[in-house]
Amino acid sequence: xxxxxxxxxxxxxxxxxARGLYDDIRxxxxxxxxxxxxxxxxxxxxxxxxxxxxxxTPDHYVFRMLCSxxxxxxxxxxPRADGGPSETDGRRIWRLFARHYHLLRGxxxxxxxxxxFHHVFGIDRRLGPDTADWYYDHIADCLSRPxxxxxxxxxxxxxxxxxxxxxxxDDLRWHRMIRDSGxxxxxxxxxxxxxxxxxxxxxxxxxVALMGQQTGFDTATWAGYLDAHRxxxxxxxEFGATSSDHGHPSARTEDLPQAEAAALFQKALRxxxxxxxxxAFRGQMLTEMARMSLEDGLVLQIHPGARRNHxxxxxxxxxxxxxxxxxxxxxxxxxxxxxxxxVGMRPDLTVILFTLDxxxxxxxxxxxxxxxxxxxxxxxxxFYDSPxxxxxxxxxxxETAGFYNTVGxxxxxxxxxxIPARHDVARRVDCAFLATLVATGRLDADEAPELAHxxxxxxxxxxxxx
Numbered sequence: 001x002x003x004x005x006x007x008x009x010x011x012x013x014x015x016x017x018a019r020g021l022y023d024d025i026r027x028x029x030x031x032x033x034x035x036x037x038x039x040x041x042x043x044x045x046x047x048x049x050x051x052x053x054x055x056x057t058p059d060h061y062v063f064r065m066l067c068s069x070x071x072x073x074x075x076x077x078x079p080r081a082d083g084g085p086s087e088t089d090g091r092r093i094w095r096l097f098a099r100h101y102h103l104l105r106g107x108x109x110x111x112x113x114x115x116x117f118h119h120v121f122g123i124d125r126r127l128g129p130d131t132a133d134w135y136y137d138h139i140a141d142c143l144s145r146p147x148x149x150x151x152x153x154x155x156x157x158x159x160x161x162x163x164x165x166x167x168x169x170d171d172l173r174w175h176r177m178i179r180d181s182g183x184x185x186x187x188x189x190x191x192x193x194x195x196x197x198x199x200x201x202x203x204x205x206x207x208v209a210l211m212g213q214q215t216g217f218d219t220a221t222w223a224g225y226l227d228a229h230r231x232x233x234x235x236x237x238e239f240g241a242t243s244s245d246h247g248h249p250s251a252r253t254e255d256l257p258q259a260e261a262a263a264l265f266q267k268a269l270r271x272x273x274x275x276x277x278x279x280a281f282r283g284q285m286l287t288e289m290a291r292m293s294l295e296d297g298l299v300l301q302i303h304p305g306a307r308r309n310h311x312x313x314x315x316x317x318x319x320x321x322x323x324x325x326x327x328x329x330x331x332x333x334x335x336x337x338x339x340x341x342x343v344g345m346r347p348d349l350t351v352i353l354f355t356l357d358x359x360x361x362x363x364x365x366x367x368x369x370x371x372x373x374x375x376x377x378x379x380x381x382x383f384y385d386s387p388x389x390x391x392x393x394x395x396x397x398x399e400t401a402g403f404y405n406t407v408g409x410x411x412x413x414x415x416x417x418x419i420p421a422r423h424d425v426a427r428r429v430d431c432a433f434l435a436t437l438v439a440t441g442r443l444d445a446d447e448a449p450e451l452a453h454x455x456x457x458x459x460x461x462x463x464x465x466x
Contacts, residue, residue, distance in 0.1 A: 001118045001126065006111075007387050007428040009435065017435035017448075022428055024449050025456045029160035030423050033464040034190065034245065034301060034410040039164045039174035041150035041416070042187050048148070050090035051139040052077060055116075056097045059415050061109045064323030066100050073318060081319040091136055098132030108386040108425070115421035120153070150416070154185050157420045161186040161466050165245055168193035168232050169210050175239040188240025188466075191233055191298065194247055197285045199268035199278040208269065220269065222262035226288060233296055242465045243299040243352075244289055251304040251332050251353070252283035253339035261288075287339045290374075294349050299464055301378065305330035305356040327356035327383055332364040340372055347373040350463060352407055354378040358392060366400035376463055377406045385412070385422065390429040403451060408460030430455045 008018040041048075048054045056062055057077040067073055074086040077093045087093055104110040117123040117135075121142050127135055142148045147156070154162070166172060166189050178187050195207045212219030215231040233244070256264070264281050267273050273281065286302065293300050309315040311324040332353065336344075343349055351374050353365055369375040377397055380389040397406065409426035411419050431452055437443035443451070460466070 001114050001124055007425065008432050014432075014435050014439050017438055018428075018432045021431040021434055021448055021452045025427055025431070025452045026424070027158070028453070028457045029158050030162075030419065031160050031408070031457060031460045031464075031466060032162040032411055032419060032423075033407075033460055033466060034163055034165070034243065035412050035419075036165050036414040037162060037416050037419075038414075039166075039178065039187055039189070042154065042183070042185060043174040043177035043181070045149050045151045045183075048143050048150075050143070051136050052090035052093035052097070054139070054143070054417065055113065055415070056093055059109075060321065060323040061107075061415075062097070062104070062113075065103050065107070065109070066097070067323060069100065069103055071096065071100060073314070073322065078318055078322060080317055082317070084317075091133070094136045095129070095132045098127050098135065099129050101127045111387075111425060112415070112418040112421040115424065116417040119420065120417050151183060151185055153416065154187075159185070159419070161188060162419075163188050163190050163241075163243065163464075165190045165192045166236075167207075168196045168229070169207055169214065172236070172239050179239065186240070188242065189236050190301075191236045191241055191244040192247075193229065193232075193244065193285075193289070196229075197246070197282055198248070199271070199273045199281055200275070205269050205271065222258070222265045225265060229288075230292060230295070233292060233298060237296065237298070241298065243301055244293070245301045245303065246286060246289065247303045247306065248282050248286070249304065249307070250279060250283075251302060251330055251335040252279055253286045253336055254280050254283035255287050255338040255342045256280075256284050283335075283338070287342055290339055290343050290349060290351060293351075294343065294346060297465065299350045299352060301352045301354070303354045303378075303381065306382070330355060330357040330360060332360055332368060336368065340368075340374075344372045344374050349374040350376060352376045352378045352463065354381045356382060356384070358384060358389075358396075361393060361396035362400065366397040369397075369405040370401040375405070377401055379407065379409045379426070381412060387425060387429050390426060391433060394430070394433045403455065404459070406455075406459060407463035408455055408457070410460065427452075427456055 005015060008015045063073060063076045063078060066076060075096055077087045080086050121139055125131055146152060168191060172189060175189050195201055196211050198204060208219045211228045211232060215228040217228040218224035219228050261284050264277060267277060268281050290300055305328055306325045307328045308325045309320055310326045314322055314324050353375060355365060365377055369377045380393045409423060411422040413419060413422065434448045434451055438445050438448050
């Protein structure tokens with residue numbers, strides 16, 4: 001089902017160079033430093049329920065494409081926020097998916113799915129209406145076997161470490177269960193404090209109060225609120241966290257006098273912030289989180305630029321994160337200046353920047369990462385986690401930031417079976433890019449294998465302290 005030379009250059013000599021580099025690194029362990037797999041999978045190690053719940057219902061890359069062609073999210077089993085009716089028959093969902101599988105032609109999702117079907121489940125025929133039931137029965141039979149349970153797949157995928165992402169107020173019970181089980185797989189958490197940082201998020205004040213109950217600090221005060229963050233970060237570190245993660249609408253940062261920050265915090269607790277004040281508070285907290293990273297060593301990841309929940313009707317019916325998050329223009333040069341003026345020259349701090357605005361690669365992100373010691377560039381993310389997106393990233397950032405101000409690849413996914421596929425795509429694209437540099441005299445041939453290893457394994461281990 002898969003071309004062995006997929007994503008390599010067409011020109012024969014270049015293809016041979018890329019293939020040789022890839023063969024050296026294709027079997028390196030997977031380091032997955034940021035993602036959204038469910039730690040409960042690894043804690044309980046129960047079989048995945050059925051093919052539809054593994055591949056279709058939780059995957060916004062899949063169901064958003066089908067939705068764009070008029071397929072109802074309820075027919076794909078996406079649960080309604082109000083508990084209303086939604087399809088629960090896995091086979092019916094799968095047949096609907098198979099009838100529309102052609103919509104994914106040419107997309108990264110098609111690459112990931114075909115890779116998963118072939119390499120994980122041993123399938124050698126294309127999915128379509130005529131093979132839908134055969135696929136369903138075959139995958140369902142596999143899922144009933146011990147070797148297809150989450151821990152077994154983790155080991156089969158050659159995962160060295162995988163990071164999940166939990167809210168700041170999570171009790172981390174599943175991570176505790178993993179730790180107490182004695183299983184040798186390394187599943188770590190990451191600190192995601194958006195719910196206690198974003199005044200515009202539903203339940204903000206209640207979340208802050210809960211954080212106070214969890215830590216014993218008075219989170220009705222600015223000082224107590226900051227101390228509660230420190231305590232929660234320390235708790236997350238007990239379960240392996242090496243990073244925090246921040247999904248903000250913009251990359252705005254602030255470094256306000258503490259009295260002003262405290263006053264803004266009080267407005268946020270009262271629900272009295274304007275949109276601009278809410279953005280300023282989020283910006284202030286990025287700088288506060290950076291200072292805390294200097295204290296505790298957590299890597300600070302900034303994921304800005306998603307205009308989330310664009311469809312009000314979909315948000316009302318299905319809730320957040322249902323495929324209607326849309327990229328928007330994002331400023332970094334002005335937005336990050338307060339944080340960088342405060343801590344940007346500290347080499348003992350790592351701030352990893354992501355973007356959904358490719359126009360910022362060469363103009364803003366690469367020049368910033370190419371001079372500030374604390375900055376690193378995260379890999380192409382979300383809509384640009386694709387062969388073309390990865391190639392554009394290397395072409396537009398390498399000339400100014402080089403390779404060593406980037407952090408390798410991370411898959412940032414909920415779709416467990418796609419993890420090997422996504423890492424394989426990144427490895428192939430990077431090897432193709434390196435082969436082009438060698439063939440055009442911009443990289444010595446003996447340097448390329450070392451770089452391929454770094455882009456696949458070394459950079460991510462060092463950047464995330466893994």
